[in-house]
Amino acid sequence: MSYRPIRPLAIFLLLFSLTTLPLQAQESDAQFSIPQTDDGLPGEGPIRRYDWFRNLWQNKRSQWSKQVEADQGAVVFLGDSITQGWGDNLGGSFGDMKVANRGISGDTTRGMLIRLEEDVLALNPKAVVMLMGTNDLEEKAEPETIAANMKLIVAKLKEHNPEMPIILCKVFPSSASKSRSAEKIKRVNELYAEGVQGDPQIIVLETWLPFADENGDAKSEEFPDLLHPNQKGYAKWAAALRPVVATLGFLETEPDDFQVEPGFTSLFNGKDLTGWQFKANPERKGKKVGIAWPIIEEDIAFDGKTESNDGRYVAINDRLVVTTPAEGRRIQQLWTTQEFPGNFVLKLEFRATPNADSGVFIRAPQLQCRDYSLAGPYKELKNYKPQDWNEMVVTVKDGVAYCTCNGEVLEEAFQVPETGPIGLEGDRGQMEYRRIRIQELN
Template sequence: MFDVRWLLIALMFASAALHCEGNEKNPLLIPDSDDDVPGVGPIRRTEWFRGVWKNRRSSWLVEKNIADKGSIVFLGDSITQGWGEDFKGLFGNLKVVNRGISGDTSRGLLLRLQQDVIDLDPAAVVLMIGANDLAEKAKADVIFSNVKSIIKRLKSHSSKMPIVLCETFPCAPDDYRPVKEIKRVNQFYFEEWSEDSQVKIAKTYSLFAGGDGASLPKYMPDRVHPNLQGYEVWAREMKKVFEEIGISSKKLKIKKEVNKNPNTLPLSPSDSMKLIELPKGFSIELVASEPDIEEPVALTWDGNGVMYVVEMRGYMQSMDGAGAKDPVGRIGRLEDTDGDGKYEKYNVFVDGLVEPRAVLSVSGGLLVGEPSDLWFFRDIDNDGKADTKEKVYDKFSLRDSNVEHKANGLTLGIDNWIYVSQHGRRYQFINGEFRNEKVPRVGQWGLARNDEGRFLFSSNSNPGMGFFIAPDYLVNSKRIGGEVLLTGSVIKAGNYSEVWPSMKTVDLQSGLGAARTNDGTLRSFTSACGQCFFRGHRLGEDVTGDYFICEPVGRLVRRSKVKYLDSGHMELSNLYEENSDEFITSSDGNFRPVNTYTGPDGCLYIVDMYRGVIQEKSFMTPYLKQEIQRLNYDKNIGRGRIYRVRRNGVSLGEKPNLLNAKPEELVTFLSHSNGWWRDMAQNIIVSRKLVEVAPALEKMLLDDPMPLARLHALWTLRGLSKLDKDIVKSALQDDDDRIVCAALRVINWPKSEYSYLEKFIDGASPEVVAHIILALGKNFYKHNKDLIIKCISRFPMNERILHSVVAVTPKNFLSNNEFELINESFYKPEIEEQKLKKWVERWQNFVLSE
């Protein structure tokens, strides 16, 4: 039996070796010795060539390889590089990518083939090489040998991928690149591959050769490199070859067009909407705009579907930010009076606010964040205007701090608490008043909650970060610095942090280095904000549960698929990454999406500040200020739009009337297919303390076929303080882990119930076992240690288990002797020793160390 104790000792000595193993050879550097280079013949090593090689390849490996997957790859030397990144527009919208490096040889191509070509999983490869080999005095057989190796490796990667082998181009009529050797190379090609069904030889030599076999000056003025006319001739030949071998735009990725000269002037809503692009099957429509609303940043709806919009009207009205602290902010009230989905009635609900930034309809009123205060407004006489103003908390961020670093994103959790981004407290309405308690502070702008109650925060460059552990377990965490538990719970699949705008982006805080070199678009998230899990029912089942987040600098909205892993991670992937695209993009430079919401009608709502400047003065760089003024973006102020995204052919959901609903009707809405209705019904029941519906809620918890209805019933009973322990135990028998985990959360389990909880450990999922650990951890840890060790032994290499233990146990929770009790659970024949080392080291760091 492998003994973990020996492994713990070995870890100290292994760290240096492991460090060395991580220092692999740099693929961007040309090996100094030919012994490390495949193939035969010359490979260049001059300082100039090393620099070109490194610069070209680093840009591909860092920012392009993911986007270029599935494309037609052109591979070669300076003749190929001469196409440029856009191929001079000669291939239309076909996705062609350039992997030519000036000065390269056939041996150089072979060296970089895997990373520059094969890793892209190309739709086809176009190969042209030889001029530099000949300049280095290599003979035809050397070039042929390397090309043969290249094609062999390409075929090994895919037996169906077309390979277009261009004949080596003619050169000058001298002996520097002898005509006879060029002809020999091409003859070798013909003899080897003329009958090969996968390799198509393109007759490119004769396109550019004169009677003497040398290049024609009209196509190659320097006798080596084509001019524009020469590339046009080459492009025509390639298109003909593509057609012959069955490559068409229908089978290839279509390159997204980028507007290099986007609109910068303020447009009317109808004209701006013409520049907004959505996937096929979706449409966007205007809900509200100026002159009614100005500078919108957030919104909410009350139980009858009346919309309330935060208007931050003092934000950056000039380049120096003058007037930002003036009391000109307000909450606008919009109402759809006839049920047609259009909010035609507007009035000011409350005004005179300084930099308002958050709003939530809850408990019969509006919570409004106006740093440094959090207010609760009520409309007592139903005239559409606030009548009462109650201070809920007086440290809701500092008034004088930067506007980008203040609390925001008021969001109702399924546990009846209200959570906030960039703020270390949560709030709850109990017995007619608000209480609050400390939670870890995380996030920057925006907060999203999914159906079961998990949250995702964001920061400027990080579009998704969240809890492994439910916040209530972190309120009184036995660990100092519980914020560490928030990191790492989101996995970003593919190249998730890259964004794909449809317009060239020059107004970048950090300058053009943040943009792609080939088309000038923003490369990655720089202002991620305003996220939501879409929980509606009118965009299609394929959209429900997706994660949406705004990127106002890139003028886009990302749609992400969410995969929930047994490890407790949430894996995010850009649904449109394969085509280098986004869910919503615009080539209107004033389109500034800052928030997204699930609406009462089951559609997606987008808040567009529609303004030129989106950067607060404190972080305005000289470059950004210059570009803003050059493009007159600073002149666009005082506007704003709210959009609704719809699925074509799908009607809007019904208009809600929950504020006037009977208690028994509210219970039925807990099973609504739109998450907005479920949340609102639960909040009304709990806020009004409608305890008479408890029997109906118990029946729903036990009998309703919809898991989410059972989940809401459980938390509603918790909010009413009407949870019976036997009912909770029944919920532990549910076949949906979300209900089981909630049942473990909703009450404190005393030591007398430990034997009952222990029955669930052996057959439970990692998620349930983690929640058992968390439930046990609410009590004195010395009473629950044995049971927690048993839980660890079930899934010792599970991230959720590890973080749960860390959340509810003090440092030095396990002694070395106790750790030996789970020795056997670590050791399994199928587990790699390296993985075992990693996990033993992690447990040692988290729960064995001082």
């Protein structure tokens, strides 16, 4: 396709047409303009009123008002220029998932609060993804003010639909040269997490760590201007979100067509938690721990159940999902009801959201299974694929396990007891497991 530059006359005619709209259209668009003063407006902190921003804010919102019917039931992305710059369909990053981009370049949390009803709630979203706060910092707002506006937005979303999932993305790193210091951004993110802690309707997604350099600032290879992501940056954001929206049922809804190899037995049927249980842990009673650790009075088997009794472990389209804990961190362990003495080969695949922390129990000892590149301990793996599926293989012979991830050694001589079950731990973030199978050796 040949590129045809726009002629100056065409530009003039376009601008002329925009400034000579029928009076009725201008009056209609006026309802979407920024209020002239802060009097009586909800929230606190800055509302931008630069000429360029006034025009953009009004034009964007006026256009969206004509799409309300078409965008009903979408997953709505609410934000500023970072969200707007992803494009109307978010670069096709989410396949057939219906999306609506409601990002406005330059907007602040208070601006988003003011336009929430018409731009977001009117769409009756299936879910809302929020990334907000960076422009507030440029306008010298304090983190506490930004977090307070976020809580007001969340309250309105919850009032509209108390069951609608809300995904709160942590503010991306930037730079002090952009009036967005690492210290201020980290404080905003801390307050965000604290402000929604314990709310099961809200999923806090770690979207600061994957982008931050050793100083906590944006990396120029992903944020060329130290503020806005390039294609590589958007791809990482999409990768962080996809496992979460898949667990919510908006993506990857088809069953896995994987066939277990001859000689192997599947430990997870893909449909429910048959063969898995919570084991009693009376030894935890009376102990003080820094993070939530549920006490299980007696063994609880989940045969025929699609999720555990606390909703932490869920069977979804051939994936065994350890969901994101509302507390931020919560230790929970799911075990097979069967024990495995002797020698065996255990194979499985796992996928982790950024900085997620989990583990695979080999009879009793825990082999760390995490988002290795961020959470460790195996940070130097060359074949690990962040936010994608990775294969773990554990070969147990005579009480010693040889463990690999995508062919790279994790542990060469992992000591295990003579017998015991296989277990999966949940701690921080979302973990998914699939294709869990075992071959018992003679």
